[in-house]
Amino acid sequence: MVYLTRLEHFNAAHKLYNPAWSKEKNEELFGVCANENWHGHNFDLYVTIKGHINPETGFLFDVKKLSKLIQEHVIKKLDHKNLNLDVDFLQDKMCSTEILAMEIWKQLQRHLPMHVKLHCIKLYETPRIYVEYFGD
Numbered sequence: 001m002v003y004l005t006r007l008e009h010f011n012a013a014h015k016l017y018n019p020a021w022s023k024e025k026n027e028e029l030f031g032v033c034a035n036e037n038w039h040g041h042n043f044d045l046y047v048t049i050k051g052h053i054n055p056e057t058g059f060l061f062d063v064k065k066l067s068k069l070i071q072e073h074v075i076k077k078l079d080h081k082n083l084n085l086d087v088d089f090l091q092d093k094m095c096s097t098e099i100l101a102m103e104i105w106k107q108l109q110r111h112l113p114m115h116v117k118l119h120c121i122k123l124y125e126t127p128r129i130y131v132e133y134f135g136d
C-alpha cells in the first residue's frame with residue numbers, strides 16, 4: 001500500500017454561528033469567530049489517497065489528475081467564497097474546520113477511480129489549527 005498527498009490552497013470567509021442561538025450565546029461560545037461581519041482564513045488542504053502502484057506507470061494515480069479533481073470539485077466552490085452563504089455543500093451546516101474537512105471528503109470520494117481510496121483530508125485553518133479526517 002502506498003500513500004500519495006497533494007496540497008491545495010484556498011481562502012475564504014466564514015463565521016462560527018448557530019442560528020438557533022441568540023447573538024449573545026453565539027458570542028459566548030465562539031468569541032471573535034462569531035463576528036457577524038465575518039472573518040477570513042488562508043486554508044491549506046492536504047488530500048492523501050492510498051492504493052497500489054501500477055507497475056507500468058510507477059503511479060498510484062497521476063497527481064496532476066488528482067489536483068484537477070480537487071480543483072474542480074472542491075477549490076472552485078470554496079476559493080474566495082463565503083462558506084456560510086456561497087457553498088452548496090455547506091448549506092445549513094456549521095462552518096467549523098471539522099465539518100468542512102468531512103464535507104470535502106464527501107465531495108471528493110465519489111470522483112476517484114475504483115482503484116484509488118481516499119485516506120485523509122487534512123485541513124489547516126491557520127498555521128496552528130488543523131483537522132485530520134479519515135472517513136467514518
Ligand SMILES: Nc1nc2c(c(=O)[nH]1)N=C([C@H](O)[C@H](O)COP(=O)(O)OP(=O)(O)OP(=O)(O)O)CN2
Pocket residue numbers: 016033039095096097098125126127128129
Ligand atoms: N474545534 C474548532 N475550534 C475552533 C475552530 C474550528 O473550526 N474548530 N475555528 C475557530 C475560528 O474559526 C478562529 O477564527 C480560529 O482562528 P484564530 O483565532 O486566528 O486561530 P489561531 O489560534 O491560529 O490564532 P492566534 O493568533 O494564535 O490566536 C476557533 N475555534
